[in-house]
Amino acid sequence: MFLSKLREALICLKAGRVTLDYPLAPQEPKPGFRGKITIDADLCFGCGGCANVCPANVIVLSDTEQHRRTIEFYWRRCTYCGRCEEVCPEKAIRLSQQFETATNDPQDMYMRLEVFMGPCQRCGRCFPPPTALDRMMNTGFREGPRGGRA
Amino acid sequence: MLRALCRKAFCKALWVYHANTGACNGCDIEVINVLTPYYDAERFGIKLVGSPRHADVLLISGPVTRQVTPALKRLVEAVPNPKLTFAIGSCATGGGCWFDTYNVQGGADSVIPVDFYIPGCPPRPEAILYGVALALGLVPKKVAEEKLRQETLEELAQGKCVINRESSKTAL
Ligand code: SF4
Numbered sequence: 636m637f638l639s640k641l642r643e644a645l646i647c648l649k650a651g652r653v654t655l656d657y658p659l660a661p662q663e664p665k666p667g668f669r670g671k672i673t674i675d676a677d678l679c680f681g682c683g684g685c686a687n688v689c690p691a692n693v694i695v696l697s698d699t700e701q702h703r704r705t706i707e708f709y710w711r712r713c714t715y716c717g718r719c720e721e722v723c724p725e726k727a728i729r730l731s732q733q734f735e736t737a738t739n740d741p742q743d744m745y746m747r748l749e750v751f752m753g754p755c756q757r758c759g760r761c762f763p764p765p766t767a768l769d770r771m772m773n774t775g776f777r778e779g780p781r782g783g784r785a
Numbered sequence: 786m787l788r789a790l791c792r793k794a795f796c797k798a799l800w801v802y803h804a805n806t807g808a809c810n811g812c813d814i815e816v817i818n819v820l821t822p823y824y825d826a827e828r829f830g831i832k833l834v835g836s837p838r839h840a841d842v843l844l845i846s847g848p849v850t851r852q853v854t855p856a857l858k859r860l861v862e863a864v865p866n867p868k869l870t871f872a873i874g875s876c877a878t879g880g881g882c883w884f885d886t887y888n889v890q891g892g893a894d895s896v897i898p899v900d901f902y903i904p905g906c907p908p909r910p911e912a913i914l915y916g917v918a919l920a921l922g923l924v925p926k927k928v929a930e931e932k933l934r935q936e937t938l939e940e941l942a943q944g945k946c947v948i949n950r951e952s953s954k955t956a957l
């Protein structure tokens with residue numbers, strides 16, 4: 636009885652400071668943390684896979700013009716599930732480590748990307764716009780011995 | 786002068802009242818976490834009170850359900866002015882997965898005025914602390930509206946392979 640009380644007192648002597656210094660000192664989240672979504676505008680080709688799987692309908696596609704597809708992210712209601720990152724074929728959309736997203740203006744929780752789709756020169760309909768490979772071809776890169784893709 | 790006095794008073798002690806308006810309890814656990822010694826919000830004078838009549842700050846978590854809407858309106862009236870309202874979690878900021886469901890109002894700001902939004906599902910305790918520190922003016926704001934645009938085919942043909950990154954607002 637007495638000894639256990641003594642031991643408790645000794646534990647109190649040994650205990651150091653546990654409080655984080657957080658808002659005054661920066662703090663990194665652990666790896667694997669899913670924070671605010673970011674999109675790499677170079678990589679996205681407007682397939683709409685992310686919009687299909689998003690459970691909170693954060694991602695809204697609209698074809699505003701014939702060769703312009705607007706992807707809007709109303710990420711104020713994002714649930715950070717990571718499904719969009721999982722399905723994106725180009726890994727354009729990613730969940731960053733940023734968690735300091737508090738704001739006083741709801742418009743700050745909005746992101747928009749305009750993707751230019753390539754229209755077919757014959758029929759005028761859109762096809763997925765140049766991928767990274769097509770861009771390399773535009774600038775003179777040729778694949779295969781005969782040039783061009785077979 | 787009253788405003789200046791309020792600013793000064795708010796810097797010292799924020800008494801918060803926490804209201805669950807249909808949250809899944811994830812956000813509530815994180816709010817409780819902020820009050821533990823590990824995060825220790827009391828060093829900023831933040832204290833949880835049991836009645837809205839004692840509170841300066843209202844923490845709201847959850848997409849406001851239809852049943853809780855009248856109670857929430859009365860709750861906001863019960864908090865004496867000047868007051869601050871925080872929407873905690875994706876549910877309270879924008880409705881979360883349930884933003885267009887029949888039984889929720891889709892976010893706290895569709896029912897009552899909200900001053901600060903803390904997105905996250907649930908937000909980390911650090912994120913909540915950051916939001917409070919933002920309200921106290923201790924840290925700068927780090928998010929802004931983003932508008933990105935890819936180059937057109939014509940621009941590509943002219944060799945302009947730069948992405949136009951225009952931001953309507955810069956982070957404060
Ligand atoms: S993380 Fe989940 S909720 Fe957020 S944008 Fe991606 S798919 Fe939608």
Ligand code: SF4
Binds near residue numbers: 678680684685706
């Ligand atoms: S972000 Fe990825 S999944 Fe979404 S439209 Fe762009 S390429 Fe497709």
Ligand code: SF4
Binds near residue numbers: 847848906
């Ligand atoms: S934001 Fe996420 S954790 Fe918080 S109440 Fe809504 S579903 Fe639960």
